[in-house]
Amino acid sequence: MKNVFLPNSIEEFRQIWSAVPDAVLMAGGTDLLVSLREGKTKVKNIISLERISELRHIDCSGGEILIGSLVTHQQILDAPIIAEALPVLRQAASLLGSPAVRHMGTIGGNICTASPAADLLPALYLLDARLELHTERTKRTVPITDFIIGPRQTSLSEGEFLYRIRVPIPVPNTRAYYFKVGQRKALAITIASMAALLRLDTDMTVLEGRFSWGSVGPTVLRFPETEKILQNQKLSEPLLKEIGEKSARLTEPISDIQASADYRRMLVSNFPLRLLQAEKYTGSNGKK
Numbered sequence: 001m002k003n004v005f006l007p008n009s010i011e012e013f014r015q016i017w018s019a020v021p022d023a024v025l026m027a028g029g030t031d032l033l034v035s036l037r038e039g040k041t042k043v044k045n046i047i048s049l050e051r052i053s054e055l056r057h058i059d060c061s062g063g064e065i066l067i068g069s070l071v072t073h074q075q076i077l078d079a080p081i082i083a084e085a086l087p088v089l090r091q092a093a094s095l096l097g098s099p100a101v102r103h104m105g106t107i108g109g110n111i112c113t114a115s116p117a118a119d120l121l122p123a124l125y126l127l128d129a130r131l132e133l134h135t136e137r138t139k140r141t142v143p144i145t146d147f148i149i150g151p152r153q154t155s156l157s158e159g160e161f162l163y164r165i166r167v168p169i170p171v172p173n174t175r176a177y178y179f180k181v182g183q184r185k186a187l188a189i190t191i192a193s194m195a196a197l198l199r200l201d202t203d204m205t206v207l208e209g210r211f212s213w214g215s216v217g218p219t220v221l222r223f224p225e226t227e228k229i230l231q232n233q234k235l236s237e238p239l240l241k242e243i244g245e246k247s248a249r250l251t252e253p254i255s256d257i258q259a260s261a262d263y264r265r266m267l268v269s270n271f272p273l274r275l276l277q278a279e280k281y282t283g284s285n286g287k288k
């Protein structure tokens with residue numbers, strides 16, 4: 001028998017949590033309930049966040065998009081401000097799970113599960129997202145790279161929860177893409193993924209390039225040294241091939257039931273080449 005608490009506000013939530021500090025938080029439950037059913041998580045008390053409407057908002061302020069931890073993947077798909085300012089996050093949400101999972105599952109749950117295969121993480125790493133973590137008395141903001149410290153491990157301390165996600169809006173004329181390979185087109189666990197952001201001059205010179213890699217290491221990975229290679233170079237097939245090959249050497253994939261480590265490295269080598277096609281399709285002159 002489990003006790004499930006359903007606070008209606010942040011204040012009520014804080015009161016309940018200080019009374020039952022051993023409780024586990026539940027957002028949409030799409031990860032937690034599976035883990036409970038498989039016996040991987042054992043808990044007596046659950047606090048469901050689902051009625052706390054304060055955590056369900058998407059706002060824009062001071063050059064950032066502020067996304068409440070309880071915002072569902074479907075809300076990300078439906079929000080015009082996300083389509084306008086962070087289309088790569090929208091694209092990642094569109095490839096996550098099934099309609100039912102997208103309606104139940106939340107961005108906060110996707111982050112706190114901290115799976116290297118989680119679909120929203122490459123976009124959030126790419127966009128330098130920061131996370132607002134609250135306890136009853138304290139608030140701190142940390143880069144997502146410092147929050148996720150290993151497979152299914154976060155730096156959340158006792159009594160701390162994810163309040164919202166702050167994502168800086170990329171400068172104009174920036175385009176970003178998310179590519180995912182799974183065993184099927186839908187409802188597929190990511191075998192490997194890449195999110196990429198490009199800011200190009202009118203003659204295809206790269207002003208800025210960023211890449212993040214999913215499911216090829218203990219966490220989502222970024223390689224700043226490799227990203228620097230692109231700067232002030234013309235976007236070309238050999239350049240993207242070099243980025244792919246150098247990144248593949250830096251990844252730390254495992255072999256599992258989904259795919260071998262070698263196959264994952266091969267995907268990383270080849271992913272950047274997809275950008276040429278994507279750029280051709282989108283237009284190379286900074287217009288969307």
Ligand SMILES: Cc1cc2nc3c(=O)[nH]c(=O)nc-3n(C[C@H](O)[C@H](O)[C@H](O)COP(=O)(O)OP(=O)(O)OC[C@H]3O[C@@H](n4cnc5c(N)ncnc54)[C@H](O)[C@@H]3O)c2cc1C
Nearest residue numbers: 025027028029030031032097105106109110112118119162
């Ligand atoms: C059939 C199926 C298909 C799926 N497909 C995909 C897929 O394609 N891509 C993908 O990335 N994922 C997929 N998932 C996994 C899952 O749906 C996502 O990770 C989802 O975003 C989890 O969100 P949730 O709200 O359901 O999290 P929950 O299950 O509620 O919580 C997950 C974890 O996060 C913690 N947590 C939640 N919110 C907070 C908070 N605010 N503060 C602190 N801790 C918190 C919980 O305690 C728990 O440990 C799938 C799951 C299922 C069942």
